[in-house]
Amino acid sequence: MAGEASSGTFLQGLERGLAVIRAFSAQAPSLTLSEVARDVGLTPATARRILLTLEQLGYVRTDGRQFSLTPRVLALGWAYLSSLDLGELAGPYMEELSAATRESCSIATLDLPDIVYVARVPTSRIMTVALGVGARLPAYPTSMGRVLLAGLSSSELDVYLANMQTEQLTPRTVTSASLLRAAVDQARADGYALVDQELELGLRSLAAPIYNSRGRVVAALNVSAHASRSTPESLCEEVLPHVLCAADHITTALKHRGHL
Template structure:
């Protein structure tokens, strides 16, 4: 965020700091001391203390006197977004139908800064190393849904995104450079879908397509996740892709009627 934006009279610094503290909690850090929260956020201990005690007073956090943990009430914030966005609600029946057809997991995600956030998911009972649920986040550039959404960004915004976004090497198959990634993004834009072969997780493949609003803007993505031992690349393209594109078009059409 620019200095001009943060110095605006409309900018509430205490709220920004409170949200920064809230986002310090994660699967890796479900409980935090004041010192840990200060280190993760870069804020002073005094600022962190005020934010955490405010969250506690409002019912968003609990403490044992040393560590703080979030309560289920924080889900209300996310659910309010999901309800207002309506994408998950609209997509759910089409996702369930697609999952039933293929017996595979189907997900919908949106872009938030440099990550994708899962807003709807129909899982199968097949086990994958990465556990995914509503609200799960992953680096956008190592996911099929993230790449589909980034491919649809306006050119200037896309170049800035590719320059600034993290691009972790998740597996041996993850693309090695951002130059390679830029070529892949251009291909995705041209063909209208993205296919990942074990770039996020060994043994896992996924294929994704964009979901658009009534103005044609990409607002989310839908994907199918599968395993290498069960699904060949040719099957993903020949069998899964047409069904995926149909579901994406159905969701897009349903969103346009809202």
Template sequence: MTNGTVDFHPRDMVGGLEKGLAIIEAFDEARPRLSLSEAAEITGLTRAAARRYLLTLTKLGYAEFDGKFFSLSPRILRLGYAYVSSSPLPARLQPSLEQISAITGESSSAAILDGTEIVYIARSATKRIMSIGLGVGTRLPAYCTSLGRVLLGQYDELGLSRYFATAKLERRTPKTQATESLLRAAIAAVRESGYAVNDEELELGLRSLAVPVFDSQGRIVCAINVGVQAARMSLADMPEKLLPPLLKAQDDLRRIV
């Protein structure tokens, strides 16, 4: 192992496990139910292979089948809960998020980067500010979120090039910056200022401000933010009102994460 990564030979890979996980990941908010043909198309597996994996998941209780469509069962939450329960990070973040919410009166969240997306690992919610519900396990595109831009700031030029080679950039609102040149400039600005502000790029009516969380070695381990409704706080007021409690939490967490 080097730098937190594992060196392995292709023969060390278990292809069946990789394909089984691909089947699980084929289900999402837009596709909660899949036919056999759809699952095969999404994963690139043959119908016969997709059928075997889906039937195995059903047999083990991780999926359900109604005679036409497959869907994930609640048992699948065990896989996500395994991370939450085994990692000390969410538990260490939660008190700080609750303190931020108490000070600002707004919802506060923490996320990590997973591929081209962020994944929420802890949250203190005071009110619902988005059309979709946010909670632990929610995934959102990194490029158009304040949390994501903070986390992308840790990449060097090669890392960013790899990110943009795989990220699907779309304009989610009229304000979304969705070109590589604009996003590189935005990420550079985050590195310079130490925080990221999102002005209705993910969803109209939603603004947020995020900062990185460092460990004792100065490495970014996650990001934390505060989200507000645009009608309640102007863009100009956000750094003055939201940055102090976030920076206080950033300083406190450096000693314990």
């Protein structure tokens, strides 16, 4: 592998650890120790030390023979996304969206098992919890969470569903792994997600994905509305076109800025 010789400013161990993480892919979601050593160009002993270190840190899991990544590796991407200042870039489009729909809108990224708010334009406080940049909510009962989960690979989603911890937040909250998988699949097929009072009674929200240049979902944009002012049908007919348009503009703006 590259960088065999270390210098005073080059950490070979870090390079090797990142190379091991990159060895996993959609085509190779799980690998044996020998396969990692071969693919990365390491001795089996070195590959073993790195894999066991990554396992202790929570980035890798193993059944004793096969190794695979855990959703925690997404936190590495979150560190990058949080530096993009989406609030500044997406602000004008979010202001237009909020004005057009007369509702609050937000952008969040995924840091499993939660979504993390990175930008928000509130109109009025329609939730009992205060939300701002950096606020976290569980992914499973939120429209942005459904959209972001739909952007995961099949193996990543499998791991999330196998390990998720749910709570019956309202009588409508989906807590079953099979039902949540169906909802995520529906969001992937539709290109948006609508959640009806699963996080909080009286709150409906609709979200659309924001993509990078490789077509991967990196964030989600939503509009939240009180149930007294909306129906699922009215959100889809009147609000969804505005959300999809704003999400498309933000995706284009990110690409033009050269971040994604």
